[in-house]
Amino acid sequence: MEENYQCESKTEGKPIRCKAAVCRKAGEALVIEEIEVAPPKAWEVRIKILCTSLCHTDVTFWKLNAGPAAAFPRIFGHEAVGVVESVGENVEEVKHGDRVLPVFNSECGECRDCKSAKSNICTKFPFSHYNGMPRDGSSRFKDSNGMDLHHFLFVSSFSEYTVVDIADVVKISSDIPVDKACLLSCGVSTGVGAAWKVADVEQGSTVAIFGLGAVGLAVAEGARQRGASKIIGVDLNPEKFEIGQQFGVTDFINPTYCSQKSVVEVIQEMTDGGADYCFECIGLASLMQDAINSSRPGWGKTVVLGVEMHGSPLSINSGQILRGRTVTGSMFGGVKTKTDIPFFVKKYLHNELNLEGFVTHEISFQDINQAFDLLREGKSIRCIIWMDK
Ligand SMILES: NC(=O)c1ccc[n+]([C@@H]2O[C@H](COP(=O)([O-])OP(=O)(O)OC[C@H]3O[C@@H](n4cnc5c(N)ncnc54)[C@H](O)[C@@H]3O)[C@@H](O)[C@H]2O)c1
Ligand SMILES: [Zn+2]
Numbered sequence: 018m019e020e021n022y023q024c025e026s027k028t029e030g031k032p033i034r035c036k037a038a039v040c041r042k043a044g045e046a047l048v049i050e051e052i053e054v055a056p057p058k059a060w061e062v063r064i065k066i067l068c069t070s071l072c073h074t075d076v077t078f079w080k081l082n083a084g085p086a087a088a089f090p091r092i093f094g095h096e097a098v099g100v101v102e103s104v105g106e107n108v109e110e111v112k113h114g115d116r117v118l119p120v121f122n123s124e125c126g127e128c129r130d131c132k133s134a135k136s137n138i139c140t141k142f143p144f145s146h147y148n149g150m151p152r153d154g155s156s157r158f159k160d161s162n163g164m165d166l167h168h169f170l171f172v173s174s175f176s177e178y179t180v181v182d183i184a185d186v187v188k189i190s191s192d193i194p195v196d197k198a199c200l201l202s203c204g205v206s207t208g209v210g211a212a213w214k215v216a217d218v219e220q221g222s223t224v225a226i227f228g229l230g231a232v233g234l235a236v237a238e239g240a241r242q243r244g245a246s247k248i249i250g251v252d253l254n255p256e257k258f259e260i261g262q263q264f265g266v267t268d269f270i271n272p273t274y275c276s277q278k279s280v281v282e283v284i285q286e287m288t289d290g291g292a293d294y295c296f297e298c299i300g301l302a303s304l305m306q307d308a309i310n311s312s313r314p315g316w317g318k319t320v321v322l323g324v325e326m327h328g329s330p331l332s333i334n335s336g337q338i339l340r341g342r343t344v345t346g347s348m349f350g351g352v353k354t355k356t357d358i359p360f361f362v363k364k365y366l367h368n369e370l371n372l373e374g375f376v377t378h379e380i381s382f383q384d385i386n387q388a389f390d391l392l393r394e395g396k397s398i399r400c401i402i403w404m405d406k
């Protein structure tokens with residue numbers, strides 16, 4: 018059923034004063050502040066956020082206190098859905114009132130990568146500017162003292178309004194409920210895309226997933242839809258098995274209780290020599306190694322999705338890959354923002370993609386810090402943060 022979310026048009030061309038959850042210092046609670054959001058420049062879209070959720074990548078960057086990616090004060094948030102408030106010059110693809118997802122992974126449609134079916138890594142807008150707008154690195158946010166606030170991953174959805182480049186916006190049908198649409202803006206698309214597009218899991222195959230958060234559970238959902246015969250979930254949190262079963266997880270390994278054998282040995286035994294497809298959805302180099310070693314010699318493929326929490330390098334024993342294993346990493350599960358997300362929406366609307374069960378909590382914007390606590394304590398899968406409720 019279509020939900021009716023409107024957005025005023027009187028604000029077009031003017032700065033908007035609104036509330037945003039600002040992170041002033043690494044690891045500190047966000048503070049709701051009044052900020053000013055500039056009108057969109059050429060190729061840009063100003064979006065009224067309806068709801069947003071917290072992905073583990075926000076937490077990883079929120080904790081980061083050194084290096085060029087540690088930019089504060091900053092507006093985090095990159096998984097969201099909204100309505101177009103106004104557009105800048107040259108934007109014809111969307112208009113005031115359209116339901117859209119802002120997405121960190123650009124699709125300019127013109128570069129060599131965007132034109133190739135082999136890649137979803139747009140080379141026109143690489144990640145070098147992700148503290149600001151993708152074309153010039155500048156900010157569209159000012160605090161009440163007139164100081165610039167940094168963007169995050171081209172989205173910055175922890176704000177009632179945000180400005181996003183048209184290369185990072187996809188128009189979606191308003192038939193999909195907004196909380197389900199929000200999931201497709203990062204974590205769930207990443208997991209489903211990794212199973213469908215990167216691994217291309219086929220009927221009867223065996224799958225091992227390290228980490229059953231939203232990304233890992235979405236991998237399970239994608240593998241289940243493809244008819245995988247065994248889907249093994251590895252997680253330290255025992256509660257993840259019950260929820261995993263809703264997404265097709267058939268077997269569960271809790272590393273805490275693997276004293277006699279290693280997790281790798283247990284997976285090798287369960288899969289008669291190694292899983293056909295392994296996915297790392299946690300963000301620890303040691304577990305990326307375990308995933309690779311759990312994959313089957315000859316044809317096993319490992320997809321690394323986790324963002325390494327400590328920036329540690331991944332070292333691979335060449336003997337493991339000489340025996341025919343393949344390892345790949347993937348941003349956004351190989352998903353092309355404008356090409357693939359409307360397809361995922363259709364799959365959901367045709368009951369061919371289960372998005373129920375990912376949303377475990379819902380809170381209002383002013384309580385946003387609770388979403389951090391819930392995710393870090395392993396209590397939530399996705400917590401929907403409503404801007405207006
Ligand atoms: N590649 C991409 O484009 C992309 C997109 C979204 C998220 N990510 C990354 O994917 C990862 C997962 O994100 P999420 O939002 O699903 O996170 P999450 O916090 O919801 O899930 C992580 C899961 O891993 C489990 N876990 C943590 N440490 C573990 C350990 N040592 N052994 C076993 N299990 C362990 C937790 O219990 C939890 O269930 C993060 O690294 C995130 O940054 C990558
Ligand atoms: Zn994310």
Ligand SMILES: [Zn+2]
Pocket residue numbers: 123124125126127128129130131138139140141142
């Ligand atoms: Zn491109």
